Amino acid sequence: MKILVINAGSSSLKYQFMESDGGEVFAKGLCERIGIDGRLTHKVPGREDVVREIPMPTHNEAIQSVLDIMVDPEKGVIASTDEIAAVGHRVLHGGAAFTESCIIDDACIAAIEKCIPLGPLHNPANLMGIRACQKIMPNTPQVAVFDTAFHMTMPPKAYIYAIPYEYYEKDDVRRYGFHGTTHRYVSARAIDMLGNPEHSRVISCHLGNGSSLAAIVDGKVVDTSMGLGPLAGFPMGTRCGDIDATILEYLMGRYGYDIKEMLNILNKKSGVLGISGVSSDFRDLDNAAAEGNERAQLALDKFIYEVRKYIGAYATAMGGVDAILFTAGIGENSIDLREKICTGLEYMGIKMDHDKNNVRGKEALVSADDSKVKIYVIPTNEELMIAMDTAALCK
Numbered sequence: 001m002k003i004l005v006i007n008a009g010s011s012s013l014k015y016q017f018m019e020s021d022g023g024e025v026f027a028k029g030l031c032e033r034i035g036i037d038g039r040l041t042h043k044v045p046g047r048e049d050v051v052r053e054i055p056m057p058t059h060n061e062a063i064q065s066v067l068d069i070m071v072d073p074e075k076g077v078i079a080s081t082d083e084i085a086a087v088g089h090r091v092l093h094g095g096a097a098f099t100e101s102c103i104i105d106d107a108c109i110a111a112i113e114k115c116i117p118l119g120p121l122h123n124p125a126n127l128m129g130i131r132a133c134q135k136i137m138p139n140t141p142q143v144a145v146f147d148t149a150f151h152m153t154m155p156p157k158a159y160i161y162a163i164p165y166e167y168y169e170k171d172d173v174r175r176y177g178f179h180g181t182t183h184r185y186v187s188a189r190a191i192d193m194l195g196n197p198e199h200s201r202v203i204s205c206h207l208g209n210g211s212s213l214a215a216i217v218d219g220k221v222v223d224t225s226m227g228l229g230p231l232a233g234f235p236m237g238t239r240c241g242d243i244d245a246t247i248l249e250y251l252m253g254r255y256g257y258d259i260k261e262m263l264n265i266l267n268k269k270s271g272v273l274g275i276s277g278v279s280s281d282f283r284d285l286d287n288a289a290a291e292g293n294e295r296a297q298l299a300l301d302k303f304i305y306e307v308r309k310y311i312g313a314y315a316t317a318m319g320g321v322d323a324i325l326f327t328a329g330i331g332e333n334s335i336d337l338r339e340k341i342c343t344g345l346e347y348m349g350i351k352m353d354h355d356k357n358n359v360r361g362k363e364a365l366v367s368a369d370d371s372k373v374k375i376y377v378i379p380t381n382e383e384l385m386i387a388m389d390t391a392a393l394c395k
């Protein structure tokens with residue numbers, strides 16, 4: 001089925017038009033500066049990119065510009081928008097209500113709206129994308145695929161926070177976890193490569209600008225590092241990961257920050273950027289550390305140290321581990337970080353093959369032949385997962 005996959009942000013919208021069966025991408029692109037002026041970048045494999053300034057006061061004009069370029073006689077890839085069988089939307093927060101993807105109807109929209117307090121930045125933007133598609137393509141089925149859904153198999157002891165229980169009961173305060181679509185896609189690939197054993201214990205390491213780990217037993221998440229929101233876990237590009245809440249009170253008192261300013265620091269100015277003062281980009285940190293920048297080295301050391309601690313914790317939570325997999329920008333590309341994360345874990349049966357690990361951006365088994373635990377590099381393909389879910393629900 002030919003599916004249009006949409007990832008709508010507040011002022012941007014990414015799209016990919018693809019075949020759900022096999023994943024061939026016909027066209028993809030990005031609408032930027034929605035609500036400001038508007039720019040469309042449209043890419044078709046084997047052709048020159050098209051960049052157009054198009055007024056986009058709202059997401060409606062953005063979606064319309066995507067459809068217009070797709071049917072453009074010269075730059076397009078389809079004769080009519082009827083060829084779009086369905087639209088799959090990435091939605092950040094599904095709360096506990098959504099354990100899987102669902103066809104978008106009034107009840108689904110109401111449930112996504114109800115989750116706005118949990119995903120205040122993303123859910124409203126996701127809804128704008130959904131509403132624009134409903135308006136402009138009223139007869140095309142739409143599906144919502146949630147970042148949180150795959151994690152909803154966690155047991156209460158993993159998702160409950162140790163604060164008064166009433167906040168869970170009344171206010172839905174609990175661990176939700178994110179990157180679920182990626183963790184689902186890559187762990188399914190890993191289980192497939194393990195030969196589909198009856199019992200499998202996988203640690204999925206999504207290491208990108210935002211990062212999270214998930215512990216997955218028999219294809220079901222039992223724990224994950226992000227929490228109610230994506231700030232939790234280990235340090236990321238600019239996010240702090242788990243910290244002592246006392247720090248908030250201390251710094252807010254000392255500098256007079258309000259909670260918004262404090263959270264902005266923890267979300268945008270912390271992580272490896274905060275420690276190094278150099279960059280949130282791991283390539284910049286590698287370069288700076290190689291030139292002797294000690295804080296860049298410390299940021300890298302901290303990141304590696306915390307990821308290793310999570311691997312140890314999740315192996316214990318699962319009573320062992322059969323496979324560790326690396327995905328996303330850093331996980332797929334940083335040979336050095338993968339190596340440093342795995343080195344010294346031989347006591348757990350984790351043994352890397354340094355030659356095999358010399359790989360970037362493609363699926364590979366990188367553990368030694370005698371490693372008890374298989375180590376895989378598996379490029380994520382979130383769009384394909386969204387397209388597959390959309391096709392399955394619309395068939």
Ligand code: ADP
Nearest residue numbers: 207208209210280281282283328329330333334
């Ligand atoms: P996002 O979470 O925004 O989708 P990505 O998954 O694209 O992010 O990951 C971005 C990160 O991947 C950046 O920190 C970048 O430095 C890192 N990265 C990409 N290529 C490499 C590489 N060759 N070596 C080290 N880090 C890399």
